[in-house]
Amino acid sequence: xxxxxxxxxxxxxxxxxxxxxxxxxxxxxxxxxxxxxxxxxxxxxxxxxxxxxxxxxxxxxxxxxxxxxxxxxxxxxxxxxxxxxxxxxxxxxxxxxxxxxxxxxxxxxxxxxxxxxxxxxxxxxxxxxxxxxxxxxxxxxxxxxxxxxxxxxxxxxxxxxxxxxxxxxxxxxxxxxxxxxxxxxxxxxxxxxxxxxxxxxxxxxxxxxxxxxxxxxxxxxxxxxxxxxxxxxxxxxxxxxxxxxxxxxxxxxxxxxxxxxxxxxxxxxxxxxxxxxxxxxxxxxx
Amino acid sequence: xxxxxxxxxxxxxxxxxxxxxxxxxxxxxxxxxxxxxxxxxxxxxxxxxxxxxxxxxxxxxxxxxxxxxxxxxxxxxxxxxxxxxxxxxxxxxxxxxxxxxxxxxxxxxxxxxxxxxxxxxxxxxxxxxxxxxxxxxxxxxxxxxxxxxxxxxxxxxxxxxxxxxxxxxxxxxxxxxxxxxxxxxxxxxxxxxxxxxxxxxxxxxxxxxxxxxxxxxxxxxxxxxxxxxxxxxxxxxxxxxxxxxxxxxxxxxxxxxxxxxxxxxxxxxxxxxxxxxxxxxxxxxx
Numbered sequence: 001x002x003x004x005x006x007x008x009x010x011x012x013x014x015x016x017x018x019x020x021x022x023x024x025x026x027x028x029x030x031x032x033x034x035x036x037x038x039x040x041x042x043x044x045x046x047x048x049x050x051x052x053x054x055x056x057x058x059x060x061x062x063x064x065x066x067x068x069x070x071x072x073x074x075x076x077x078x079x080x081x082x083x084x085x086x087x088x089x090x091x092x093x094x095x096x097x098x099x100x101x102x103x104x105x106x107x108x109x110x111x112x113x114x115x116x117x118x119x120x121x122x123x124x125x126x127x128x129x130x131x132x133x134x135x136x137x138x139x140x141x142x143x144x145x146x147x148x149x150x151x152x153x154x155x156x157x158x159x160x161x162x163x164x165x166x167x168x169x170x171x172x173x174x175x176x177x178x179x180x181x182x183x184x185x186x187x188x189x190x191x192x193x194x195x196x197x198x199x200x201x202x203x204x205x206x207x208x209x210x211x212x213x214x215x216x217x218x219x220x221x222x223x224x225x226x227x228x229x230x231x232x233x234x235x236x237x238x239x240x241x242x243x244x245x246x247x248x249x250x251x252x253x254x255x256x257x258x259x260x261x262x263x264x265x266x267x268x269x270x271x272x273x274x275x276x277x278x279x280x281x282x283x284x285x286x
Numbered sequence: 287x288x289x290x291x292x293x294x295x296x297x298x299x300x301x302x303x304x305x306x307x308x309x310x311x312x313x314x315x316x317x318x319x320x321x322x323x324x325x326x327x328x329x330x331x332x333x334x335x336x337x338x339x340x341x342x343x344x345x346x347x348x349x350x351x352x353x354x355x356x357x358x359x360x361x362x363x364x365x366x367x368x369x370x371x372x373x374x375x376x377x378x379x380x381x382x383x384x385x386x387x388x389x390x391x392x393x394x395x396x397x398x399x400x401x402x403x404x405x406x407x408x409x410x411x412x413x414x415x416x417x418x419x420x421x422x423x424x425x426x427x428x429x430x431x432x433x434x435x436x437x438x439x440x441x442x443x444x445x446x447x448x449x450x451x452x453x454x455x456x457x458x459x460x461x462x463x464x465x466x467x468x469x470x471x472x473x474x475x476x477x478x479x480x481x482x483x484x485x486x487x488x489x490x491x492x493x494x495x496x497x498x499x500x501x502x503x504x505x506x507x508x509x510x511x512x513x514x515x516x517x518x519x520x521x522x523x524x525x526x527x528x529x530x531x532x533x534x535x536x537x538x539x540x541x542x543x544x545x546x547x548x549x550x551x552x553x554x555x556x557x558x559x560x561x562x563x564x565x566x567x568x569x570x571x572x
């Protein structure tokens with residue numbers, strides 16, 4: 001084991017404490033506590049677990065839990081009406097639609113109804129455009145969490161070679177934009193990439209968000225590189241990422257474990273986004 | 287000279303002829319000719335030349351020229367009111383605000399008033415977001431023109447290594463998105479890139495849009511690569527690009543000249559976007 005372990009749980013705790021302090025200052029300045037409206041449709045057990053964590057941690061940070069639960073057979077119009085109601089409600093700082101929604105619903109159409117200013121998941125098209133054009137925006141939580149980890153561990157990005165594996169709208173694409181904004185030379189690799197290991201070996205900073213267990217092994221990592229593993233997969237012997245942790249940690253300079261790496265950062269950045277949204281809506285700077 | 291010369295003038299002519307045919311079919315199907323509203327503010331000679339070309343070629347393609355000229359000292363409110371008027375006018379299929387606008391105006395705020403459906407330059411934040419999220423959108427004309435050249439010359443993109451030099455909102459960033467959507471492995475390089483020549487040498491397809499005359503020389507090009515030069519600079523002995531044409535054309539497999547490469551494609555794609563916008567607005571498919 002040579003790589004430094006990037007402790008996402010510790011950084012996430014720090015972010016949550018910072019957010020709690022920010023909520024206190026917002027209230028002390030005459031504002032109202034940020035309100036997070038999580039929307040859960042149906043009873044998917046994994047989604048329930050995620051939503052419960054988000055609600056619990058938002059309350060722990062001093063926010064208002066404005067959770068809404070709709071039955072799994074709800075129709076599109078009713079779900080849309082709920083989003084519109086929350087969009088218009090001044091007590092709601094942020095709206096989070098837990099994905100995936102049941103198959104009969106058009107989740108894109110529901111997301112499109114969330115005003116960009118309350119889009120604390122950073123998933124609306126307008127926020128994606130703001131990010132692409134280098135404007136202020138609420139950023140998708142997972143890539144924003146990765147950036148925070150890199151910052152916390154003082155990983156140098158300007159002029160560095162960064163490789164992002166995976167090009168999802170949720171993670172890979174915004175991740176590349178954020179690394180580019182930090183002045184890295186950014187390569188976007190994916191399932192069609194000809195020699196993935198060769199491309200990955202260029203990276204000073206390698207972010208793997210492909211959703212394929214163990215995709216990246218030690219042969220794909222430059223000695224000393226920083227490796228960020230966004231994957232999470234449940235195996236018979238526990239949770240695993242997209243990176244072969246054991247072998248890669250003997251080559252990399254720093255690496256995120258799974259669990260305890262990127263995972264806890266996602267909710268922490270959701271809380272940070274919700275505080276930011278509340279400050280903007282209430283016109284109270286920190 | 288070994289490289290094949292990519293004849294942008296010929297491809298642009300073909301695109302314009304295709305657009306003219308599409309306009310005929312739109313009208314034959316009961317539609318009205320697309321209307322292009324160019325907005326020129328002030329009397330910058332270069333901008334006048336560009337706008338005149340756009341108007342002339344749109345008329346040649348059978349479109350309506352709905353040009354508007356505002357004095358250089360116009361105030362923001364008046365300019366905004368004109369954009370709003372054109373946005374509401376059903377005869378206007380596309381709105382093009384010629385950039386740069388005079389320094390006292392906020393051009394971003396003017397662009398933001400253009401409805402995404404009439405944004406034939408593909409510059410609004412919503413269209414940038416649609417592109418980033420892989421949705422249907424009017425695309426920025428220059429990168430769309432590059433894609434058309436690559437298609438016309440049957441340059442294979444899936445799995446290819448593409449390098450884009452320059453990260454502007456107008457060209458570099460949307461270029462990278464379009465190449466990624468075509469399944470290339472895409473690297474975004476820029477002024478902070480450590481060893482630009484080394485990064486460029488990886489490219490099967492190299493798109494240079496840095497705005498620096500002669501930035502890319504033969505040492506930065508892999509033998510056989512396709513080199514697209516978006517730069518255009520006026521020197522004492524004529525126009526030059528970002529690429530050293532002479533030396534690079536002895537290494538590359540194919541290359542765009544300056545002038546006569548990417549340049550003519552930009553207006554051709556503007557016309558194509560205007561036709562697309564008119565079809566969508568009039569509800570008449572081709």
